Amino acid sequence: xxxxxxxxxxxxxxxxxxxxxxxxxxxxxxxxxxxxxxxxxxxxxxxxxxxxxxxxxxxxxxxxxxxxxxxxxxxxxxxxxxxxxxxxxxxxxxxxxxxxxxxxxxxxxxxxxxxxxxx
Numbered sequence: 001x002x003x004x005x006x007x008x009x010x011x012x013x014x015x016x017x018x019x020x021x022x023x024x025x026x027x028x029x030x031x032x033x034x035x036x037x038x039x040x041x042x043x044x045x046x047x048x049x050x051x052x053x054x055x056x057x058x059x060x061x062x063x064x065x066x067x068x069x070x071x072x073x074x075x076x077x078x079x080x081x082x083x084x085x086x087x088x089x090x091x092x093x094x095x096x097x098x099x100x101x102x103x104x105x106x107x108x109x110x111x112x113x114x115x116x117x118x119x
Contacts, residue, residue, distance in 0.1 A: 015059045016043050019103045022110050028053065037086040040079040044103075045087060051099045054084045056116075059105040068104035069113060081119040 013034075020030045028046040035042045044055035056076065058068035072080075077100070084098060102116035 015105050016057050019055070019057045019105065019110065020044055020046075023048075023055070023103070023112075026112065035083065035087060037083050037090070039082045039086055042080055042083045042087070048099075051097050052088075052093070053099045053101050054080055054087075055101045055103055056080055057103045057105065061107065063106060068106055069102055069111060069116075071104075072102050072116065077117045084119065 016033055020033060023044065023046055024030060026048075028048040031045045031047060033044055035045050042054045043057040044053075046053045046055060056072050058071045060066070060068040060071075080100060084100070088094070088096065088098070098119065099115050100117050100119060102113045104111040104113070
């Protein structure tokens with residue numbers, strides 16, 4: 001079971017790196033991958049325009065288990081929001097416009113939803 005978990009984590013990291021490259025081509029500046037704090041983890045922290053953007057990346061091989069975009073429910077949104085607050089406090093950032101984006105990867109198709117949810 002541990003090996004499967006490691007494979008899933010490695011696959012996730014591969015897709016997060018690919019999404020980071022995609023975001024850079026869209027004009028984002030990727031600041032960090034896999035920001036971790038005691039409250040959880042955010043896949044990508046980036047800047048885009050005047051925003052500090054917290055991105056969640058979800059991958060699905062196909063749509064048999066639903067859209068990857070649907071996988072970011074209220075519970076995950078709360079975790080991302082709390083991690084964003086931690087990040088802002090840790091970096092001593094105040095008065096910064098923030099946004100929460102979700103990037104779904106289905107097969108080789110990348111779907112970006114800007115401002116996917118409110119904090």
